[in-house]
Amino acid sequence: xxxxxxxxxxxxxxxxxxxxxxxxxxxxxxxxxxxxxxxxxxxxxxxxxxxxxxxxxxxxxxxxxxxxxxxxxxxxxxxxxxxxxxxxxxxxxxxxxxxxxxxxxxxxxxxxxxxxxxxxxxxxxxxxxxxxxxxxxxxxxxxxxxxxxxxxxxxxxxxxxxxxxxxxxxxxxxxxxxxxxxxxxxxxxxxxxxxxxxxxxxxxxxxxx
Numbered sequence: 767x768x769x770x771x772x773x774x775x776x777x778x779x780x781x782x783x784x785x786x787x788x789x790x791x792x793x794x795x796x797x798x799x800x801x802x803x804x805x806x807x808x809x810x811x812x813x814x815x816x817x818x819x820x821x822x823x824x825x826x827x828x829x830x831x832x833x834x835x836x837x838x839x840x841x842x843x844x845x846x847x848x849x850x851x852x853x854x855x856x857x858x859x860x861x862x863x864x865x866x867x868x869x870x871x872x873x874x875x876x877x878x879x880x881x882x883x884x885x886x887x888x889x890x891x892x893x894x895x896x897x898x899x900x901x902x903x904x905x906x907x908x909x910x911x912x913x914x915x916x917x918x919x920x921x922x923x924x925x926x927x928x929x930x931x932x933x934x935x936x937x938x939x940x941x942x943x944x945x946x947x948x949x950x951x952x953x954x955x956x957x958x959x960x961x962x963x964x965x966x967x968x969x970x971x972x973x974x975x
Contacts, residue, residue: 767781767830767833767840767966768780768781768783769965770842770961770962770966771959771960771961771962772842772889772893772958772960772961773889773958773960774888774889774957774958775956777844777845777851777882777885777886778844778845779889781830781840781842781843782826782842782843782850784823786843787822787826787827787843788823789850790823790826790843790850790852790853791818791820791822791823792819793850793874794811794818794819794822794872794874795815795816795819796876797875798811798873798874798875799811799875803910804933804934805907805908805914806872807931807933807940809934825841826841826853829841829855833969835862835968835970835971836859836860836861836862836971837859837860838857838861838970838971839855839856839857840855840856840857841853842855842890844882844886846877851873851874851877851882852871852872852873852874852877852882852886853871853872854870854886854889855871855890856869856890857869857870858898858970860971861898861900861971861972862970862971865899865901865902866900866901866902867894867898867902867903867904868905869887869890869891869903869904869905870905871883871886871887871890873886878913883913884917884920887921888921888954888956889956889958891921891945891954892954892956892958892960893960893963895947895950895951895954896958896960897960898963898967898970898972899972900947901946901947902945902946902947903923903950904926904943904944905923905942905943905945906940906941906942907941907943908933908939908940909941910938919943921945921953921954922950922952922953923943923944923945924945925944926943926944927942928940929942
Protein backbone atom coordinates (compact mmCIF):
# COMPACT_ATOMS: atom_id res chain seq x y z
CA UNK A 767 0.00 0.00 0.00
CA UNK A 768 2.85 2.40 0.76
CA UNK A 769 4.18 1.86 -2.78
CA UNK A 770 0.95 3.05 -4.41
CA UNK A 771 1.41 6.38 -6.21
CA UNK A 772 -1.01 8.66 -8.04
CA UNK A 773 0.62 11.40 -10.12
CA UNK A 774 -0.83 14.40 -11.92
CA UNK A 775 1.01 17.27 -13.65
CA UNK A 776 1.50 19.08 -10.32
CA UNK A 777 0.87 16.54 -7.57
CA UNK A 778 1.81 13.18 -6.17
CA UNK A 779 -0.60 11.36 -3.85
CA UNK A 780 0.83 8.69 -1.57
CA UNK A 781 0.23 7.15 1.83
CA UNK A 782 2.23 9.21 4.34
CA UNK A 783 5.01 7.96 6.58
CA UNK A 784 5.40 9.46 10.07
CA UNK A 785 7.44 12.41 8.82
CA UNK A 786 4.76 13.30 6.27
CA UNK A 787 2.01 12.88 8.86
CA UNK A 788 3.86 15.32 11.08
CA UNK A 789 4.09 17.77 8.17
CA UNK A 790 0.36 17.33 7.52
CA UNK A 791 -0.39 17.98 11.20
CA UNK A 792 1.67 21.18 11.18
CA UNK A 793 -0.18 22.26 8.03
CA UNK A 794 -3.53 21.75 9.76
CA UNK A 795 -2.27 23.68 12.76
CA UNK A 796 -1.59 26.70 10.54
CA UNK A 797 -5.23 26.73 9.45
CA UNK A 798 -7.55 25.14 6.94
CA UNK A 799 -10.51 27.53 6.93
CA UNK A 800 -11.87 30.74 8.38
CA UNK A 801 -12.53 30.06 12.09
CA UNK A 802 -16.02 31.55 11.69
CA UNK A 803 -16.93 28.94 9.08
CA UNK A 804 -16.99 25.14 9.55
CA UNK A 805 -16.83 23.09 6.32
CA UNK A 806 -16.60 19.70 8.06
CA UNK A 807 -19.37 17.55 9.51
CA UNK A 808 -17.06 16.66 12.39
CA UNK A 809 -15.79 19.96 13.80
CA UNK A 810 -12.31 18.53 14.41
CA UNK A 811 -10.56 21.77 13.46
CA UNK A 812 -12.09 23.44 16.55
CA UNK A 813 -9.69 21.45 18.72
CA UNK A 814 -6.93 23.50 20.39
CA UNK A 815 -3.25 22.98 19.60
CA UNK A 816 -1.57 20.52 20.09
CA UNK A 817 -4.68 18.33 20.32
CA UNK A 818 -5.60 19.24 16.75
CA UNK A 819 -2.20 18.28 15.36
CA UNK A 820 -2.17 15.07 17.40
CA UNK A 821 -5.60 14.10 16.05
CA UNK A 822 -4.34 14.45 12.45
CA UNK A 823 -1.51 12.00 13.09
CA UNK A 824 -3.78 9.61 14.98
CA UNK A 825 -6.40 9.66 12.22
CA UNK A 826 -3.80 8.83 9.57
CA UNK A 827 -2.45 5.91 11.58
CA UNK A 828 -5.96 4.69 12.42
CA UNK A 829 -6.91 4.27 8.76
CA UNK A 830 -3.99 1.88 8.26
CA UNK A 831 -4.46 0.05 11.57
CA UNK A 832 -8.17 -0.63 10.97
CA UNK A 833 -7.94 -1.47 7.26
CA UNK A 834 -10.08 -4.40 6.12
CA UNK A 835 -10.79 -5.74 2.62
CA UNK A 836 -14.52 -5.05 3.02
CA UNK A 837 -14.20 -1.67 4.77
CA UNK A 838 -11.26 0.60 3.97
CA UNK A 839 -10.21 4.22 3.77
CA UNK A 840 -7.17 5.08 1.69
CA UNK A 841 -6.01 8.46 2.96
CA UNK A 842 -2.97 9.69 0.98
CA UNK A 843 -1.36 13.10 1.33
CA UNK A 844 -0.99 15.39 -1.67
CA UNK A 845 2.56 16.56 -2.34
CA UNK A 846 3.45 19.61 -4.45
CA UNK A 847 7.07 20.49 -5.13
CA UNK A 848 8.20 18.34 -2.21
CA UNK A 849 5.73 19.79 0.32
CA UNK A 850 2.63 18.19 1.83
CA UNK A 851 -0.27 20.49 0.94
CA UNK A 852 -3.30 18.48 2.04
CA UNK A 853 -4.97 15.09 1.98
CA UNK A 854 -7.48 13.36 -0.29
CA UNK A 855 -9.24 10.20 0.85
CA UNK A 856 -11.22 7.48 -0.89
CA UNK A 857 -13.46 5.18 1.14
CA UNK A 858 -15.19 1.92 0.25
CA UNK A 859 -17.51 -0.51 2.04
CA UNK A 860 -18.08 -3.95 0.47
CA UNK A 861 -16.46 -2.35 -2.57
CA UNK A 862 -15.97 -5.61 -4.47
CA UNK A 863 -19.76 -5.91 -4.68
CA UNK A 864 -21.03 -2.32 -4.56
CA UNK A 865 -18.28 -0.77 -6.74
CA UNK A 866 -19.09 2.55 -5.10
CA UNK A 867 -16.78 4.87 -3.19
CA UNK A 868 -16.88 8.21 -1.42
CA UNK A 869 -14.22 10.89 -1.08
CA UNK A 870 -13.13 13.59 1.33
CA UNK A 871 -10.31 16.10 1.39
CA UNK A 872 -8.77 19.24 2.81
CA UNK A 873 -6.05 21.67 1.77
CA UNK A 874 -3.85 23.90 3.87
CA UNK A 875 -5.12 27.46 3.63
CA UNK A 876 -1.98 28.73 1.92
CA UNK A 877 -2.58 26.32 -0.99
CA UNK A 878 -6.24 27.08 -1.59
CA UNK A 879 -7.53 28.95 -4.63
CA UNK A 880 -4.92 27.46 -6.99
CA UNK A 881 -6.84 24.53 -8.45
CA UNK A 882 -5.22 21.90 -6.23
CA UNK A 883 -8.54 20.77 -4.77
CA UNK A 884 -9.88 19.88 -8.19
CA UNK A 885 -6.62 18.20 -9.21
CA UNK A 886 -6.55 16.09 -6.03
CA UNK A 887 -10.14 14.98 -6.54
CA UNK A 888 -9.55 14.16 -10.20
CA UNK A 889 -6.54 12.07 -9.18
CA UNK A 890 -8.45 10.01 -6.62
CA UNK A 891 -11.37 9.59 -9.04
CA UNK A 892 -8.90 8.11 -11.53
CA UNK A 893 -7.77 5.62 -8.90
CA UNK A 894 -11.36 4.66 -8.13
CA UNK A 895 -12.61 4.33 -11.69
CA UNK A 896 -9.53 3.40 -13.75
CA UNK A 897 -7.52 1.62 -11.06
CA UNK A 898 -10.23 -0.14 -9.04
CA UNK A 899 -13.05 -0.45 -11.56
CA UNK A 900 -15.69 1.52 -9.66
CA UNK A 901 -19.15 2.23 -11.09
CA UNK A 902 -19.90 5.38 -9.08
CA UNK A 903 -18.39 7.99 -6.79
CA UNK A 904 -20.24 9.87 -4.08
CA UNK A 905 -19.44 13.06 -2.21
CA UNK A 906 -21.19 15.70 -0.14
CA UNK A 907 -20.61 19.18 1.25
CA UNK A 908 -22.46 21.83 3.19
CA UNK A 909 -24.60 24.16 1.10
CA UNK A 910 -22.40 27.11 2.18
CA UNK A 911 -19.17 25.52 0.97
CA UNK A 912 -18.96 26.85 -2.62
CA UNK A 913 -15.37 25.73 -3.16
CA UNK A 914 -16.12 22.04 -2.56
CA UNK A 915 -19.41 22.20 -4.43
CA UNK A 916 -17.69 23.90 -7.34
CA UNK A 917 -15.12 21.11 -7.59
CA UNK A 918 -17.85 18.47 -7.64
CA UNK A 919 -19.90 20.23 -10.29
CA UNK A 920 -16.83 20.99 -12.38
CA UNK A 921 -15.85 17.32 -12.44
CA UNK A 922 -19.27 16.20 -13.66
CA UNK A 923 -21.02 15.15 -10.45
CA UNK A 924 -24.80 15.43 -10.42
CA UNK A 925 -27.07 16.34 -7.46
CA UNK A 926 -28.14 13.33 -5.40
CA UNK A 927 -30.29 14.66 -2.56
CA UNK A 928 -29.75 16.55 0.67
CA UNK A 929 -30.24 16.25 4.42
CA UNK A 930 -30.12 18.39 7.53
CA UNK A 931 -27.53 17.99 10.28
CA UNK A 932 -26.36 19.77 13.41
CA UNK A 933 -23.19 21.82 12.94
CA UNK A 934 -21.75 23.65 15.93
CA UNK A 935 -25.18 23.44 17.54
CA UNK A 936 -27.05 24.93 14.57
CA UNK A 937 -28.95 23.31 11.71
CA UNK A 938 -27.12 23.08 8.38
CA UNK A 939 -27.88 21.55 5.00
CA UNK A 940 -25.67 18.91 3.45
CA UNK A 941 -25.82 18.44 -0.33
CA UNK A 942 -25.02 15.05 -1.88
CA UNK A 943 -23.54 14.50 -5.35
CA UNK A 944 -22.98 11.39 -7.48
CA UNK A 945 -20.68 10.69 -10.42
CA UNK A 946 -21.25 7.59 -12.56
CA UNK A 947 -18.54 5.76 -14.43
CA UNK A 948 -20.04 6.68 -17.81
CA UNK A 949 -20.15 10.36 -16.90
CA UNK A 950 -16.59 10.23 -15.58
CA UNK A 951 -15.40 8.65 -18.84
CA UNK A 952 -17.13 11.41 -20.78
CA UNK A 953 -15.79 14.31 -18.72
CA UNK A 954 -12.35 13.52 -17.26
CA UNK A 955 -9.45 15.20 -19.04
CA UNK A 956 -6.58 15.43 -16.52
CA UNK A 957 -3.49 13.32 -17.16
CA UNK A 958 -3.16 10.91 -14.21
CA UNK A 959 -0.63 8.10 -13.83
CA UNK A 960 -1.03 5.20 -11.40
CA UNK A 961 1.84 3.16 -10.01
CA UNK A 962 1.65 0.07 -7.81
CA UNK A 963 -2.12 -0.50 -7.98
CA UNK A 964 -1.90 -4.08 -9.23
CA UNK A 965 0.18 -5.18 -6.24
CA UNK A 966 -2.38 -4.03 -3.66
CA UNK A 967 -5.72 -4.89 -5.31
CA UNK A 968 -6.25 -7.62 -2.72
CA UNK A 969 -6.23 -4.99 0.03
CA UNK A 970 -9.16 -3.29 -1.71
CA UNK A 971 -11.03 -6.61 -1.83
CA UNK A 972 -10.30 -7.16 -5.53
CA UNK A 973 -8.57 -9.81 -7.62
CA UNK A 974 -5.72 -9.00 -9.98
CA UNK A 975 -6.04 -9.65 -13.69
